Amino acid sequence: MKLTVNGVAHDVDVEEDMPLLWVLRDELKIDGPKYGCGVAACGACTVHVDGVAVRSCQTFLGDVDGPVTTMEGLGNPDEMHAVQAAWLTHQVAQCGYCQGGQMMQAAELLANNSAPTDEDIDDAMSGNLCRCGTYPRIRAAVKTAAKSLQEG
Amino acid sequence: MGRIGTIARRTFLVGSAALLGGVAFGYYKYKQPEDNPLDDDLADGTAALTPYVLINADGVTLITPRADKGQGAYSVQAALIAEELDVDLDQINVDPGPPSAAYWNTAIAAEGVPFPSTDRGFAAETMRGFMGAVIKLMGMQITGGSTTVPDGFEKLRVAGAVARETLKAAAAEMSGLAVTQLKTERGAVVLPDGKRIPYEALAAKAAEIEPVTDVALRPSTQWKLVGKPMQRVDMVAKSTGTQSYGIDMRMEGMVHAAVRVNPRKGGEVISFDATQAEGMRGVQKVIPVTGGVGVIADNTWRAFQAVDAIEVEWGTAPYPAEQSEHWQALADTIDAGDVDATPRDDGDVDRAGTTVEAEYRAPYLAHAPLEPMNATVLVTDDRVDVWTGNQIPRMTQASVAKMTGMDADDVHVHILMMGGSFGHRLEDEVVKRATELAMAMKGTPVKLTYKREEDTLQDFTRPIAMMRGRGAVADGKVTAMEIKVASPSIMDSQMVERQGFPVPGPDTTITQGLWDQPYAIPNYRVIGYRAPKLGPVSSWRSVGASQNGFFHENFLNALIHEAGADPVEERLRLMTDNPSRKTLEAVAEMSGWGGELAANKARGVAFCLSFGTPCAQVIEITNGEEGITLDKVWVAAEVGKVVDPINFENLVAGGVIWGLGHAINSQITYADGMAEQENFFDFEGLRNNQAPEIFVRGMENRDYVTGVGEPPVPPAAPALAEAIFRATGERPTEMPFGERFGFV
Numbered sequence: 001m002k003l004t005v006n007g008v009a010h011d012v013d014v015e016e017d018m019p020l021l022w023v024l025r026d027e028l029k030i031d032g033p034k035y036g037c038g039v040a041a042c043g044a045c046t047v048h049v050d051g052v053a054v055r056s057c058q059t060f061l062g063d064v065d066g067p068v069t070t071m072e073g074l075g076n077p078d079e080m081h082a083v084q085a086a087w088l089t090h091q092v093a094q095c096g097y098c099q100g101g102q103m104m105q106a107a108e109l110l111a112n113n114s115a116p117t118d119e120d121i122d123d124a125m126s127g128n129l130c131r132c133g134t135y136p137r138i139r140a141a142v143k144t145a146a147k148s149l150q151e152g
Numbered sequence: 153m154g155r156i157g158t159i160a161r162r163t164f165l166v167g168s169a170a171l172l173g174g175v176a177f178g179y180y181k182y183k184q185p186e187d188n189p190l191d192d193d194l195a196d197g198t199a200a201l202t203p204y205v206l207i208n209a210d211g212v213t214l215i216t217p218r219a220d221k222g223q224g225a226y227s228v229q230a231a232l233i234a235e236e237l238d239v240d241l242d243q244i245n246v247d248p249g250p251p252s253a254a255y256w257n258t259a260i261a262a263e264g265v266p267f268p269s270t271d272r273g274f275a276a277e278t279m280r281g282f283m284g285a286v287i288k289l290m291g292m293q294i295t296g297g298s299t300t301v302p303d304g305f306e307k308l309r310v311a312g313a314v315a316r317e318t319l320k321a322a323a324a325e326m327s328g329l330a331v332t333q334l335k336t337e338r339g340a341v342v343l344p345d346g347k348r349i350p351y352e353a354l355a356a357k358a359a360e361i362e363p364v365t366d367v368a369l370r371p372s373t374q375w376k377l378v379g380k381p382m383q384r385v386d387m388v389a390k391s392t393g394t395q396s397y398g399i400d401m402r403m404e405g406m407v408h409a410a411v412r413v414n415p416r417k418g419g420e421v422i423s424f425d426a427t428q429a430e431g432m433r434g435v436q437k438v439i440p441v442t443g444g445v446g447v448i449a450d451n452t453w454r455a456f457q458a459v460d461a462i463e464v465e466w467g468t469a470p471y472p473a474e475q476s477e478h479w480q481a482l483a484d485t486i487d488a489g490d491v492d493a494t495p496r497d498d499g500d501v502d503r504a505g506t507t508v509e510a511e512y513r514a515p516y517l518a519h520a521p522l523e524p525m526n527a528t529v530l531v532t533d534d535r536v537d538v539w540t541g542n543q544i545p546r547m548t549q550a551s552v553a554k555m556t557g558m559d560a561d562d563v564h565v566h567i568l569m570m571g572g573s574f575g576h577r578l579e580d581e582v583v584k585r586a587t588e589l590a591m592a593m594k595g596t597p598v599k600l601t602y603k604r605e606e607d608t609l610q611d612f613t614r615p616i617a618m619m620r621g622r623g624a625v626a627d628g629k630v631t632a633m634e635i636k637v638a639s640p641s642i643m644d645s646q647m648v649e650r651q652g653f654p655v656p657g658p659d660t661t662i663t664q665g666l667w668d669q670p671y672a673i674p675n676y677r678v679i680g681y682r683a684p685k686l687g688p689v690s691s692w693r694s695v696g697a698s699q700n701g702f703f704h705e706n707f708l709n710a711l712i713h714e715a716g717a718d719p720v721e722e723r724l725r726l727m728t729d730n731p732s733r734k735t736l737e738a739v740a741e742m743s744g745w746g747g748e749l750a751a752n753k754a755r756g757v758a759f760c761l762s763f764g765t766p767c768a769q770v771i772e773i774t775n776g777e778e779g780i781t782l783d784k785v786w787v788a789a790e791v792g793k794v795v796d797p798i799n800f801e802n803l804v805a806g807g808v809i810w811g812l813g814h815a816i817n818s819q820i821t822y823a824d825g826m827a828e829q830e831n832f833f834d835f836e837g838l839r840n841n842q843a844p845e846i847f848v849r850g851m852e853n854r855d856y857v858t859g860v861g862e863p864p865v866p867p868a869a870p871a872l873a874e875a876i877f878r879a880t881g882e883r884p885t886e887m888p889f890g891e892r893f894g895f896v
Binding site: 014015018019021022025026027029031032034035036037038039041042044070071072074075076077080084085087088091092093094095096097098099100103121122123125126127128129130131132133134135136137138139 | 221222223224383384386387388389390391392393394395396397399400402408433451452453456520521522523524570571572573574601603604605798799802803805806807808809810813831832833836837838839840841843845846
């Protein structure tokens with residue numbers, strides 16, 4: 001099956017019902033998306049399919065109908081996405097395991113809503129669990145990222 | 153990481169005598185320095201200047217033996233070494249180091265001594281020193297008990313100073329200049345003419361000379377890093393998705409594994425049928441493991457699918473099957489009067505009379521770090537390698553050595569970054585299961601990943617606990633308070649049963665956070681009761697204090713209410729420890745305690761001294777039509793010295809959220825011998841939409857340093873309980889509060 005991830009086309013020979021998460025991690029060796037729950041309850045595996053944030057642990061490969069973007073495609077240490085830069089500025093992470101999913105979710109939010117309110121942030125981000133409890137900084141970082149995107 | 157393991161051979165012996173901080177007892181074994189574990193693998197031209205600093209041509213590596221599970225341990229340890237070594241955090245590598253007795257944790261003993269942490273008198277300090285000596289002899293390389301900073305605060309700075317002075321001595325020999333003419337900055341020795349010799353260039357020379365161990369630590373006024381905002385060394389990686397964790401381990405030829413172990417924890421496998429699983433795509437082997445079955449496959453998901461396809465008949469649980477029986481066992485234990493310890497008995501509670509009685513409960517709780525348990529193990533004829541994220545590398549090394557029949561020296565435990573722990577990674581069952589699988593797959597690296605469900609079902613939880621309190625008030629004051637608490641023993645379950653490590657005497661975790669609170673209540677008694685074995689239990693962020701903070705402070709608030717006093721004022725009147733009092737004054741001031749509130753708003757306050765750190769909190773809630781909203785929390789914690797204010801604030805806020813989330817939303821209950829909860833839809837803690845705003849203040853009113861990973865947890869639940877009482881007229885008696893009260 002054909003799959004485009006972060007602009008690179010792949011051909012994978014796996015079951016159609018294999019969740020995208022495991023295709024990314026175990027077949028394509030792309031480790032940004034994390035396994036946390038397997039049932040779309042934590043958001044650590046969040047990636048974009050055609051720009052939409054999805055839980056890759058509950059997205060079957062056969063249902064992927066557009067290009068996939070992971071944290072690796074959003075930005076990198078030398079060229080950070082505004083969301084990643086804001087996460088660094090606020091030093092949001094503790095263990096950091098959920099933060100890739102948090103940032104993918106935040107990037108989607110900001111692509112659709114350039115000035116989210118606290119309520120917008122809660123609505124968009126509450127599917128992403130952080131067991132370390134970094135929520136206050138996540139809210140602050142989303143706002144900082146929104147501002148820097150607005151300023152271009 | 154892992155650089156140390158690849159370096160070739162011993163060339164250099166250090167004397168790390170200067171690292172022996174703390175109380176020096178007169179017996180030889182304690183005073184004898186441990187061998188420097190870095191010496192075993194050193195190449196020519198490499199200097200391991202103490203067990204904490206490794207310098208070679210590639211640069212400076214700081215060894216940070218306390219594991220990082222998200223609390224920023226690598227950063228804070230590196231900063232303490234760097235403070236004296238004169239390197240910046242952007243110039244160094246960190247490596248958690250091999251398992252070694254040299255990395256013993258002396259501070260962890262402090263919670264086990266029969267003196268309140270505020271008692272710095274001779275007897276208390278001597279006892280702490282003795283306990284530290286015992287722990288050193290056993291070489292307990294443990295990350296836990298909020299001890300990373302207290303244990304390392306002096307030790308790691310001394311390590312940095314020894315390394316710096318030795319490098320200067322090497323530079324003096326090379327340049328022919330006097331040491332007094334040399335300075336150090338940003339990873340180099342600077343000569344009087346401004347010429348810089350990078351530490352890397354001095355490594356070979358430094359390896360030839362005796363290390364300079366007669367060093368003095370810089371006064372705090374000269375600190376450049378400690379106390380200043382820092383960027384954590386892992387922050388770029390964690391902000392860009394490039395941080396690698398144990399679960400990301402990948403090796404040539406590695407296979408993927410999953411297990412299912414009897415959810416009736418400790419029960420047997422009666423029979424299993426793996427016919428279907430064996431025929432599934434990618435499945436290489438089905439392997440029985442202790443108490444369960446495992447699958448080796450070519451992909452994690454295929455292993456998960458296959459292990460779930462195995463039909464297993466499980467044996468019964470070695471503990472009561474139903475939750476109601478667990479609660480009954482606690483009540484029976486108190487009723488039987490079989491006392492484990494009475495660590496506090498001031499005045500005469502029996503003669504003081506009783507005006508208030510209460511019974512409170514705290515449930516079992518899972519740790520549920522977001523990264524599920526995992527371990528990669530490679531067994532070959534002459535060695536075993538283990539890659540995992542855990543906090544007990546020495547114990548893991550010993551377990552694996554025993555299982556495989558290898559010498560401990562041939563078991564190499566490589567500690568990887570952890571996606572959270574909260575105490576879960578003080579256990580190493582996953583390594584044991586992975587080792588069993590790897591023994592059946594000799595020569596092939598096996599990565600075992602727990603499914604989330606397996607992680608929850610197999611978790612050794614926080615104990616359930618039951619408290620019975622009675623107390624008296626008179627003339628607007630609290631005059632008597634007795635707390636009886638029963639819970640199963642963490643020490644019996646975790647240390648004795650699973651690690652084979654005897655812990656004589658009472659289990660101090662049963663009354664942790666109860667008996668040593670700095671209050672001068674004239675009649676004041678705390679009694680602990682050790683329940684029989686129930687569900688297996690372990691250390692959960694803030695351990696005994698997590699439930700006892702709720703018990704003590706919720707009951708104290710009930711008594712203060714009965715007395716008609718103000719909960720801040722009455723606590724201040726009762727408090728015997730000045731730094732503790734200042735934390736309470738701080739949150740009162742920060743929150744504007746006593747001011748007018750809107751009709752549907754209420755506040756609560758609580759305090760707990762745990763792990764040596766006094767922590768006070770005020771919470772404000774709204775009791776609205778759709779339920780209770782957590783609005784704001786003000787928190788102050790006394791740690792002696794805040795090493796990194798940015799990380800401090802994050803850890804404290806996270807601890808509050810941890811305490812609140814479980815207090816309102818979470819519990820583990822047993823039915824048919826199995827936990828009834830298995831994933832984040834039925835065990836989640838707090839989510840973004842429920843999280844309050846949090847205002848944090850670090851206090852520095854003492855001359856000794858304590859940790860902050862756990863102390864913010866215990867006051868959160870009782871502060872909230874008080875606010876709920878003030879908002880609704882009903883005092884919560886049982887966690888999770890969400891069972892009784894509605895939350896938005």
